[in-house]
Amino acid sequence: MILRLFAALALSLAMAGPGTSQDADAPIQQLLQEHSEIIQSSSRRTIQPAIDAIRDSGLGEAQLVLEKWAAREMWLDEATGLFVYAEEVNRDTLRIFDFATGEAIGEVPDETYDQIKPNSGIRGLIGSALVKFQLSDPDPENRLAALTALERNGNESHLPVLRDSIADEPDAAIKARKERIERLLTISYGATAEERIEAISAFEGDLGVDARAALNPLVATTRRAATELPENMNIARVLRVGRDLEPEEAYDLLVAADLAPERLTRDAQRQALQANIIEGKVGGVPVSALFDPTVRDTAYAALVDAGLAEAAATEADVDQSIADHVFFETYAERDEAVTTAAQEALNAIELKVGMNQFFDLSLDALSLASIYFLAAIGLAITFGVMGVINMAHGEFIMMGAYTGYVIQQVIPNYTVSILVAIPVAFAVTFAAGVAMERLVIRWLYSRPLETLLATFGISIALQQIAKNVFGTQARPLTSPGWLDGAWIMNDVVSISYIRIAIFVLALIFLAFFLFLMKKTRLGLETRAVTQNPKMAASMGINPDRVNMLTFGLGSGIAGIAGVAIGLYAKVTSELGSDYIVQSFMTVVVGGVGNIWGTLLGATMIGFLQKGIEWLNPSNTLAAQTYMIVFIIIFIQFRPRGIIALKGRAAGD
Template structure:
């Protein structure tokens, strides 16, 4: 029992000693370092403050860094706030507040370098602070400026971290830092290999930092034509023949080669060495060509009056006697080998992830084109009408959603109301257009095109008169904000996911109407063989009217969906009319599956071309149109052609 009592006595003594020690006493011990701190001297102060474990230390460090610590004439330190000619003082230990005149105090003003050192020490306390926000701030601070001294406190704080997300972030950041700052080679290599599956930008930055290099140049040994590389972790040897002048300039900068002789240098040297009408034995009258001036300069160089003549031919001859290389800043070859292997694995994964992300973008764009084109596919397929006003029905649907939101502030409810309302409005507009204009122009495609083009211009102007030329907001519900993030590379916005789901619902609904209802049966009959359908008692005129209204109504619903992420203006329909016609023609006129195939082909093709040529979107669209023109040459009836219509044609 005696050893137990002794241990207990020691513990009680240490606790009592810690309680008896106050922060002011430690500050008085380092009064000179606090008054005039430097990056070299402040480390001793911080070590003692951190070792004390006093709860007042973090607050003091924060206030010191923010220049809120003042020293009284008697040497005592206070946390203070200026109030005119006075200071509102707070005791560094008890927190007791008093007010005294400012003239008897001196403000401590640590410079930027000292504040950075203080911040590093402060992070050690903040990593285990009870406040989650402070811990998150500390981790973010380490991530911005990682330092070897921060690794140990970061590792020590992981086990006690109660927030799962922050704990995962600490582990990830500790891996990044261990790859560069761990004590042993084995620990660094283990941390590096743990990054081989991490596709984040931070992981790639950490690996690239380990693989950072600097350029170097070496010369050959005497009586040897082979250059000797220096000792060290050589990353690669470079062939200088692609850009010889640039690499020769590197040798000149390193002091291993004479500077290339320029025309101006030759002219200046010749002017300085004119002797009795000659320069280097060449008469002045003959110095009218570059060759003669070079000859005169060479004579001066041979007489050691000017530096040697160095021309491009000289450089080409002497360049093989130099070795140009890149050497790793990291001296350990095992570490750089591990980093190269890990980075290769990461880049391969990033390539796969970029492919997936590109596919998601293509799928999203295909969904938009499908929604925009499916109504046109129905009207164009059944009636053969080239409706240039189809884009304006999309615009009408988008403006319908905007108007509904003016009266229904709940964005979710407003979208639910806007979808059927947009269908009803554009259905009615489509029926009116078919009854008043289109039905008088059947079998006259050019006149139909001109008439619908005029209607589209009139609808655009009407929208400008009503809503103005400014873009109007069609706000999505909060649950559609943000994006579904799979990794730093793969992500897709919730609005695009919603449009994709809406496209699937429309596909299912249209297939149901066409395959399972009487209207669908009659539409298919008229599409494939109008004459035979009429002989079976089907009224083609009524079917044309209903079909045109249905296609226009679907365009209105597409307008609501598109307006959730695109600008709602009077010209928005023009952005989709060309793609809609291309989708219908490429996919196959009058066929739902053909429209789906055409939208998929155009969506993926456009995203692929944009990825290959990201700096020029217009050129990407031009290439896409050219490809589609070539495609139609080989398959004029589209991907999925209607057999009945093909037979009739």
């Protein structure tokens, strides 16, 4: 202990030497001394004048003081009452610095200094005060951080500070953001109604969530009740009982405003009457007469007069009280011109939001249509061209997705693995399709029922094989990093990059299929076999070979669709069954055997499904049901689809 005291004494003597004294007459120190008492008390209710005085002092050291204070690095010398900031050297020693010069004063024992510990509320106030300095900070990141803080917790005191910083802002993007926040703060804290209305008008049709967040409080209403309409309130509308609000709600407003007593419920009245039966009477009324509601009210009133029950309103009292009062809604904003401008701006915003929501819904529908098109384009070949009802088509999609998963286990680079997976998935499912056609389908041509049953059995077998090989747990097919995120057009419209990639892939396959059918020998032979297989055979075309390649091509395209779908859907053995129904509907609605019909069918079903889901978002199953019912009705009027095809596939 003696050694410790000696060390402290030696340290104090060392600090008393030249160059280690603190400037007590410095302006910043004088300012701190002026507010020393409330700084030490650290009360959120009383601290604001000290914070404002430091912030508005114009002293170069003001920012340093506020930063150290908020960081709990400000200390008070108990002997001299001067403020310093410090860093801990060790458990018992501080290295202290002068606020005026920023120079180190020396090292002292912490027992001679008192740490200023602002609570979270005071630190929040200090943080708000620091915005003034951060808005003009040379570092753009600090200015952006200050603007983010203003967006979250901006108040009236920030408005003049923000305005002062706009003119000298060198960065155009930051300046535009400052101007936007300035208008948002002006809406709530502008000095005059004209100033606020001008700021409100600037946001007409603006899609930003922050604009709606600033405008909505201006038109927020509160329901009130009074004996007559007040003249000093901004009344939104007068409410009529029975039309705008129920009588129960109206009376609750009267009770909340202390304009009427609590309602007397039948149970409470009955219990009070039963508890005060004396010699067959209640409040002087015979029990035998209490069957009449009016008599019961009279008996209860007698109990109230005698102090045996609490005063409460009867049904008649409730009706009379409602009739004697008016009910209305008032704006929180008192200026009528401001609320009118805010409502007009919100109406313009609502109209533009609705238009953008429709555009966003259309993008979602196009995205879904591209997925259905990819899933159905292979089926359009096998079913539309060949007339084969392939219930295992969904499993080829599943095989393609699992092929992509296996490739990613071998090639960890997601971009390279996806580029490799697309041709490999085509090759795998093409081979599987050729094998299926050679072993099963070729023996069942012109026998649709047997084909359906056989392919359905193959579908079940392929699902079980997938479960045995990969298990029942969903496997990840990870998209490349450059496909993460979404293209955000505004606060309403956005679309994920994966959906965009699938849409582009669908367009590529549309072009590929058109080229294949119009410009290649296989396409020519396929079209010939489709129109008249016997005549095609007589011209030297082998229909069996064309059917094999066509079926393999349709299966291979399904495999590629599986890779694309697996990028955003769960890769499981049931993946294909989720798309087989939509694929058949797409082909049938569009027109059997026509690629343009398939495209139109996919677009129609995509828009239809998204539209139904928008109207009934809480019930996806109902949306699917409505869509199927609509398709059934559509087929009654267009049995051959949107674009009918002549030839074998059309039944001619």
